[in-house]
Amino acid sequence: MSVGIPMFLGVSAILFTIGLIGVLLRRSPLTVLLSLEIMLNSVNLTLVAFSRQVGGSDGQVFALVVMGIAAAEVVVGLGLVVAMTRRSMVLDTDELRTLNG
Amino acid sequence: MTELVWITLALPLLGVALLAIFGNKLPARGAGLLASLIMLAAFGAATVALILLASKPEDQRQVTETAWTWLSAGDFRVGFDIWFDQLTALMLMVVTGVGFLIHIFSIGYMKGDTQERRFFAYMNMFVFSMLVLVVSGNLVQLLIGWGLVGLSSYLLIGFWHHKTSAVKAAKKAFIMNAIGDVGLAIGIFLLFVDLGTVSYSGVFASADKLSETQASIACLLLLVGALAKSAQIPLHTWLPDAMEGPTPVSALIHAATMVTAGVYLIARMNPLFFYAPKVLDLIVIIGVVGLLMAGAIAIVQTDIKRIIAFSTMSQIAYMFVGVGLSAYWAGIFHLFTHAFFKALLFMGAGLVIHALNGEQDTRNMGGMRKLMPKTYFCFIIGGLALTGIFPFSGGFSKDAILGAALHVDSTIGWIAYVGGLLGALMTGIYTFRLIFLVFHRRMSPYAEKVAPPLIKHHGEGPSSMLWPVYILALGAAFLGLLQIPGVTHVMSSWLEPISPYGMVEATASQEWLTTLIGTLVGVIGIIVAAHLYLRENDAPERIRLGRGRLIAHALERRCYWDNLYEWMFERPVQWAASFLNRDVDATAFRWLPTDGVGTITAFFGRSVVVLQNGIVRSYALVFAVGIAGFLLFLLVRGT
Numbered sequence: 001m002s003v004g005i006p007m008f009l010g011v012s013a014i015l016f017t018i019g020l021i022g023v024l025l026r027r028s029p030l031t032v033l034l035s036l037e038i039m040l041n042s043v044n045l046t047l048v049a050f051s052r053q054v055g056g057s058d059g060q061v062f063a064l065v066v067m068g069i070a071a072a073e074v075v076v077g078l079g080l081v082v083a084m085t086r087r088s089m090v091l092d093t094d095e096l097r098t099l100n101g
Numbered sequence: 102m103t104e105l106v107w108i109t110l111a112l113p114l115l116g117v118a119l120l121a122i123f124g125n126k127l128p129a130r131g132a133g134l135l136a137s138l139i140m141l142a143a144f145g146a147a148t149v150a151l152i153l154l155a156s157k158p159e160d161q162r163q164v165t166e167t168a169w170t171w172l173s174a175g176d177f178r179v180g181f182d183i184w185f186d187q188l189t190a191l192m193l194m195v196v197t198g199v200g201f202l203i204h205i206f207s208i209g210y211m212k213g214d215t216q217e218r219r220f221f222a223y224m225n226m227f228v229f230s231m232l233v234l235v236v237s238g239n240l241v242q243l244l245i246g247w248g249l250v251g252l253s254s255y256l257l258i259g260f261w262h263h264k265t266s267a268v269k270a271a272k273k274a275f276i277m278n279a280i281g282d283v284g285l286a287i288g289i290f291l292l293f294v295d296l297g298t299v300s301y302s303g304v305f306a307s308a309d310k311l312s313e314t315q316a317s318i319a320c321l322l323l324l325v326g327a328l329a330k331s332a333q334i335p336l337h338t339w340l341p342d343a344m345e346g347p348t349p350v351s352a353l354i355h356a357a358t359m360v361t362a363g364v365y366l367i368a369r370m371n372p373l374f375f376y377a378p379k380v381l382d383l384i385v386i387i388g389v390v391g392l393l394m395a396g397a398i399a400i401v402q403t404d405i406k407r408i409i410a411f412s413t414m415s416q417i418a419y420m421f422v423g424v425g426l427s428a429y430w431a432g433i434f435h436l437f438t439h440a441f442f443k444a445l446l447f448m449g450a451g452l453v454i455h456a457l458n459g460e461q462d463t464r465n466m467g468g469m470r471k472l473m474p475k476t477y478f479c480f481i482i483g484g485l486a487l488t489g490i491f492p493f494s495g496g497f498s499k500d501a502i503l504g505a506a507l508h509v510d511s512t513i514g515w516i517a518y519v520g521g522l523l524g525a526l527m528t529g530i531y532t533f534r535l536i537f538l539v540f541h542r543r544m545s546p547y548a549e550k551v552a553p554p555l556i557k558h559h560g561e562g563p564s565s566m567l568w569p570v571y572i573l574a575l576g577a578a579f580l581g582l583l584q585i586p587g588v589t590h591v592m593s594s595w596l597e598p599i600s601p602y603g604m605v606e607a608t609a610s611q612e613w614l615t616t617l618i619g620t621l622v623g624v625i626g627i628i629v630a631a632h633l634y635l636r637e638n639d640a641p642e643r644i645r646l647g648r649g650r651l652i653a654h655a656l657e658r659r660c661y662w663d664n665l666y667e668w669m670f671e672r673p674v675q676w677a678a679s680f681l682n683r684d685v686d687a688t689a690f691r692w693l694p695t696d697g698v699g700t701i702t703a704f705f706g707r708s709v710v711v712l713q714n715g716i717v718r719s720y721a722l723v724f725a726v727g728i729a730g731f732l733l734f735l736l737v738r739g740t
Contacts, residue, residue, distance in 0.1 A: 023721050032717075093717045100715030 008049035015042035027092045029084070033077045040070045103166045105150040106185050109193055110232050112143040116225035124218035133208035136221035140201035140228065147193040154190050159598065162187055165238050165302065177297065182238025184301055188599045191433065192235040192365060195440045199357040200228045202569035206448050207349040209566035210455065220260060224353065227253035231358035235365065239300040240289045243366070247285060247326065250359055251278035257353075258346040270342035277339040281329020285366075288322030292373075295319070305372040305601070316376035323370060324380060331363025331417050334391045338662050340414055344406040344461075348451035351406055355413040356444035361436050364420040368429045371600045375427075382513050384425030389520035392418035394660055396527030400534060401645075401656040404461050405450050408535050412487060413443055415524060419502055422517045428505030428605040430596035434584060435498035437592070441576035442486035442495055448570045449480040452562045453539060458551050463535065468544030472552055473561045477540050479574040484532045486577040488623040489525055491616055496623075497581030499525065501593075504586070504607030504615040522622050529626020537634040586612035 015038055022035025044063040051059025084091060116139035120132055127135065154162055163186040170180040183189075204224060211217050230253050234246025251274075259271030293299050295315050296307050308316065327333075332340035340360070344351060354360060367374060367384065374381055392415045399411035416439050423432030453469055453476065454461055470477045486495035499521070506517035544552075561567060583591040587609030597604060607615070633641050645653040655661065686698055 020725055024718055024725065027718070096717075097715030100713055 005049055005053050008045060012042045012045045012049070015039075015045065027094050029077070029081050029091055029093055032093060033074060033081070036077075037070060037074065040066060102150055102153040103164055103183060103185060105146045105153070106183050106189075106193070106236055107168070109143045109146040109150065109197060110183070110229070110236055112139050112146070113225045113229035113232065115139065117222050117229060120218055120222035120225065124222060127218065129217045130208070130212075132218040132221045133204070133211065136225050137201065137204040137208060139225060140197060140204045143228070143232075144194075144197040144201045147190070147197045150185070151190040151194055154185065154187070155595075162598065167238070171241075177293075177299075179239060179241045179299060181242060182300070183236045184238035185236065186599060187595050188365070188368060188433065189236055191437065191596070192361075193232070195361070195437055196228060196231050196235060196357050199440045199444050199573075200231075200353065202572060203349050203352045203357065203444060203448075206352070206451065206566050206569045207347075209563040210349050210451055211347065212563070216260070220257075220347070223253060223256045223260065224349070227257060227353055227358055231362070234362055238302075240292065240304070241299050244282070244286055244289060247330065247362065248282055250330070250362060251275060251282060254278070254343070254354060254359055257350040258343045260346055260350065264345065267345035270339070270345040274339040274343050277336050278329050281326040281336060284322045284325025284329070285327075288319050288326065291315075291319045291322060301369070304370075308373045308376055311376055313376060313379075316373060317380050320370075320374050320377035320380040321383075323366060323373075324384065327363030327366045328387070329363075330366075331360050331421070332414050333363065333418060333421060334387055334394065335662070337391070337395075337414055338659075338666065341402075341407050341410045341659065344404065344410055348406065348447060348454060351410070352444045352447035352451070355410070355447060356440040360413060360417050361420075361440070364417065364424060364432055364436050367421075367424045368433055368599065371424075371427070371429050372602065375600075375602045381425050381427065385422050385513050385517050388418040388421030388425055389517055389524075390418075391415070391421070392524040393520055393527070396524050396531060398656050398659055399531035400527060401653060403463050405453065405463050405466070405535065405539060406447070406461055408463070408531060409443070409446050409450060412446075412528065412531060413439075415528065416443070416487070419499060419521065419524070422521060423502035423505065426502070426505050426509055426514065426517060426605055427600070427602075428502060429600050430593045430604055430606070431498065431501035431505050433596055434501055434592045435495075438486065438494035438498040438577070438580050441573050441580060442483045442493075445479060445483040445570060445573035445577050446487065448566070448573065449476050449483060452476045452566060452570070455562055455566070456552050456555050457548060458555060460547060460551070463538040465545045465547040466539045467542040467548060468540070469548065469552065470540040472556050473540075475567065476561050476570070479570045480536060480540065482574045482578050484536050486581075487532050488529045488626065489619050490623050491620040492578075492581070494577050494579065494581035496616060496620060497584050497586075500586075500612055500615045500619045501584060501607070503619060504612040505605045507611050507615060508605055508607040522618060525619050525622045526626045526629075529623040530630045533627045533630035534634045537630060541635055542637055586616070 019035045019037075019039030019042060022038065023032055026032055026035065044066055047059040047063040047066070051057065051063075081091065084096075089096070116136050119135060120127075124132060154164075163184075165182060165184050167180040167182045170178055172179040204221070207220070207224065211220055214220065227250070230246055230249030232246075234243055234250060237243040237246055255271045255275040255278075258274050259268050261267045289299060292304055295311055296304060298304060298307070311319070325336075329336040343354060346354075395411045395414035395418060399408050399415065402408045402411060416435070420432040420435050420439070423429070423435060452473065453466065456469070456473060457466065460466070482493065486493040489496040489499040503518055503521045503525075506514045506521060508514070509517075583589060584593060586607075593604070593606055658664065
């Protein structure tokens with residue numbers, strides 16, 4: 001049995017939703033970053049799936065670019081987490097609200 | 102050969118970069134030396150480039166090269182180009198050569214200033230900007246150079262930024278030049294709309310497709326730019342105020358860079374101006390009015406640098422007359438000689454100011470001849486060249502312009518001729534009034550107190566300040582010999598190819614006649630000045646308070662241009678602002694407790710501030726809901 005495009009999209013949608021819920025509900029910065037990665041990878045899955053269906057390699061190249069940028073973003077994010085730990089700040093996104101209006 | 106032009110262009114930029122990055126590690130003297138060495142190298146490269154260009158056959162003396170393309174869309178492209186021909190080569194020589202001497206002079210002049218490195222970085226940047234403008238092969242790059250020159254002049258005029266007057270003068274120069282920049286930019290847009298190209302070669306090749314109206318409007322807009330940069334009526338008011346900068350800056354602005362740009366632009370764009378003869382006539386008229394007005398104002402000024410500044414305006418007006426009459430070579434020739442004698446006069450003034458510990462008012466000078474014989478001698482040479490007395494350089498170049506006016510033999514030509522000769526009379530009067538006030542007469546009490554100890558201590562100035570003056574004096578004295586009517590014709594034949602439609606050139610007999618009359622008029626001017634100012638007498642003051650008081654008042658207030666602009670722009674804006682503040686805000690919003698507009702804005706601000714709660718999760722929720730809503734909307738619409 002071959003796996004059709006709807007299956008890929010379904011998995012992707014489930015992953016995206018899991019990621020989104022993680023971003024919205026969790027308060028630990030580490031978990032939020034993890035959830036963000038899940039969202040990004042679900043999009044990557046969609047890109048690759050459509051790319052296979054169309055037959056070109058554009059989508060796959062794009063997915064690689066997304067991975068590269070995601071890696072850079074994680075570096076910044078984890079760097080922030082490490083910096084916050086060193087200053088013994090509370091690792092809770094709801095407590096980090098000095099930029100409120 | 103083109104490599105040398107690139108090197109000439111790159112060197113001052115390198116200087117700026119080095120001074121900006123390593124300036125703090127250099128000793129203060131080192132900055133000036135570095136900047137001067139860079140200018141020397143640039144001058145060397147420009148000289149070799151000129152020699153190489155001259156060694157080519159005449160029909161190959163126009164080289165273009167593109168470094169890279171900035172912008173391309175369809176057929177349209179803008180690149181970083183150089184356009185190296187006879188005119189560019191000559192301008193490179195003037196900018197780098199005179200610029201180099203001014204840099205050397207600055208080493209001595211700026212000694213002891215705490216900001217020497219910043220000064221020399223700006224100076225190199227000024228030269229770089231001018232070079233970008235001059236070597237450009239398209240109008241967009243020209244505009245970039247044009248803007249950079251304006252910026253550099255702003256930075257240098259306001260160099261002593263602790264002085265309010267200097268900051269004001271810098272702002273004035275910048276704003277006036279911005280008006281010109283806008284005119285120039287709109288002119289370039291218009292040329293692009295009409296012709297679809299902004300490169301010189303493209304514009305020149307298709308200029309004949311323009312109707313006379315189109316060409317005239319484009320040329321008028323280019324002229325606005327030229328008027329602002331060259332300080333001509335009606336955008337001239339910044340130049341006399343620009344004296345607030347250090348004296349070498351004035352020399353650089355007046356001699357090597359900046360004010361010559363307008364003349365260069367018109368000469369460069371001459372194939373376009375050819376199709377706008379009315380604009381050329383307008384240029385002549387502006388030039389004649391400007392040279393008479395500036396000359397007359399210069400007669401009554403008391404600040405040594407301001408007198409020279411108005412003389413620059415007057416001399417640039419001569420150049421405008423020259424290019425307006427299609428005697429492009431004569432205009433550029435005058436630009437060339439003017440660079441030497443004007444830099445010489447400014448440096449001479451700088452030496453005097455130096456010896457008087459910063460004093461610029463001629464009423465506090467007098468009798469400096471005995472204390473500063475070398476400066477006096479060089480100043481006399483510069484003065485004679487400026488007045489246009491026969492064997493000195495200014496005489497040949499000014500008479501080349503007036504000879505061309507005689508040759509044209511139209512109404513415009515005669516206006517230019519008579520106006521130019523009248524201007525020569527005034528030149529003689531104001532130049533030698535300046536010399537008599539500064540170097541002759543009895544020494545003022547201030548000078549008597551300040552100057553002798555200073556001069557006893559370090560002579561007329563350090564050799565770094567004297568040598569550039571000597572070299573410029575040589576140039577001011579002898580460079581006119583390049584173009585002796587009927588004998589040598591280096592200038593006219595060298596510059597002849599830059600205009601495809603031919604140039605106006607007077608016959609030898611017309612030029613000799615003009616030289617004779619011009620010298621005579623100049624000498625009359627000197628005699629008048631000697632009569633009024635050589636000895637202390639009350640004649641000038643009697644005229645000022647007596648029969649000539651209305652004219653004197655007008656001239657002392659610089660013909661009311663500043664007052665005119667104050668009434669036209671400053672007052673209406675102030676009036677509108679106070680109307681809005683006092684009447685609109687206070688009456689229309691009277692129902693609010695304090696100042697109305699502020700209260701309303703603050704109210705709305707406070708009502709949306711709750712959204713900015715600082716919790717990242719809530720922002721993410723807004724994103725998610727927003728995107729979900731948008732996708733739902735697309736789903737429902739079914740597309």
